[in-house]
Amino acid sequence: MQDRPESSAILQLEAFTPYRLLRAAEEVSRRFARHYKDRHGMTRPEWRTLATIGQFDTITAKQIGSHSSMHKTKISRAVRALEQRRWLERSTDEHDRRIEHLRLTRAGRRAYEELVEIARGFERDLVGRVGSEGFGNLRLGLDAVEAMIHDGSRPR
Amino acid sequence: MQDRPESSAILQLEAFTPYRLLRAAEEVSRRFARHYKDRHGMTRPEWRTLATIGQFDTITAKQIGSHSSMHKTKISRAVRALEQRRWLERSTDEHDRRIEHLRLTRAGRRAYEELVEIARGFERDLVGRVGSEGFGNLRLGLDAVEAMIHDGSRPR
DNA sequence: CGTTATTGGTTTCAGTCGTAACCATCGTTT
DNA sequence: AAACGATGGTTACGACTGAAACCAATAACG
Numbered sequence: 406m407q408d409r410p411e412s413s414a415i416l417q418l419e420a421f422t423p424y425r426l427l428r429a430a431e432e433v434s435r436r437f438a439r440h441y442k443d444r445h446g447m448t449r450p451e452w453r454t455l456a457t458i459g460q461f462d463t464i465t466a467k468q469i470g471s472h473s474s475m476h477k478t479k480i481s482r483a484v485r486a487l488e489q490r491r492w493l494e495r496s497t498d499e500h501d502r503r504i505e506h507l508r509l510t511r512a513g514r515r516a517y518e519e520l521v522e523i524a525r526g527f528e529r530d531l532v533g534r535v536g537s538e539g540f541g542n543l544r545l546g547l548d549a550v551e552a553m554i555h556d557g558s559r560p561r
Numbered sequence: 562m563q564d565r566p567e568s569s570a571i572l573q574l575e576a577f578t579p580y581r582l583l584r585a586a587e588e589v590s591r592r593f594a595r596h597y598k599d600r601h602g603m604t605r606p607e608w609r610t611l612a613t614i615g616q617f618d619t620i621t622a623k624q625i626g627s628h629s630s631m632h633k634t635k636i637s638r639a640v641r642a643l644e645q646r647r648w649l650e651r652s653t654d655e656h657d658r659r660i661e662h663l664r665l666t667r668a669g670r671r672a673y674e675e676l677v678e679i680a681r682g683f684e685r686d687l688v689g690r691v692g693s694e695g696f697g698n699l700r701l702g703l704d705a706v707e708a709m710i711h712d713g714s715r716p717r
Numbered sequence: 718c719g720t721t722a723t724t725g726g727t728t729t730c731a732g733t734c735g736t737a738a739c740c741a742t743c744g745t746t747t
Numbered sequence: 748a749a750a751c752g753a754t755g756g757t758t759a760c761g762a763c764t765g766a767a768a769c770c771a772a773t774a775a776c777g
Contacts, residue, residue, distance in 0.1 A: 423683070430586035554588050
């Protein structure tokens, strides 16, 4: 892996923000994933779906999508999986029979609350490892990126 | 999507750092991907591989892996794709015939330099959209996360 | 009304991915 | 030098993914 001799235009991949951002995000997600995989063998879409339903009393698949930015096929599959675990129940809307309202069962609520604790613990631990200053910067940076995303400024 | 009545333990997904981080990273990557997909129909592993080879004069697949944090099967496939485009050439090492040295062809170098410009432009544009303050915070946050990753501190 | 467009949700299909098995070669041990 | 494990790289295979087609139901429009 010798260095390039001429000094024409190169890019330091390890300093390129999109690369750094994705790499950091995947590593953090991977670490967190270990917890819920170990605990219940859940996949990420299932975890996100559970987390979203748990946040509300009842919700529809469509709403899960916009709240957790997941593709609707992922949600459809995750909902089925959670239903088979008997962690959620569906009920068709009375006035619009296309819509299904989802809500957690007793067991689902228990699993959710357990996972909430795990998530909180993970975040605390993350702050500890990253350092509160770095973590604060990260949050401010994410605020800015999210502002851009929601900004209506069309992506290029 | 009514709010939950009782106030037992819940988690705000949209404030949970692993979620925010992955979401931001995927969105940024998605936007950047449009450029190289539009330009040459490249995939992300191909782009990363090209970017890594371009950074050095010659390199092996193994080294690409550790430098760009990609799985070796991705690299194997990406290298083959770039080879078929005639953007890189392999040459077996004289002393160890398992090793293949990779280097860009003239055309590969041209494509690389073009993509470097695109990447630089993208990053400039990103700074503009996110704002230099937010961007600075983001970078400091990423520094901290990377420090944690490389820190040897075993993940939990 | 009847026709057409839209919407919530599911399924199909053609990729992409990573684990694990694999192949060839090298280094080490005996 | 035969046997062993380790290493660089490829391949086979099951799991996962998203685009697009699809289905049922509702809304919009003539």
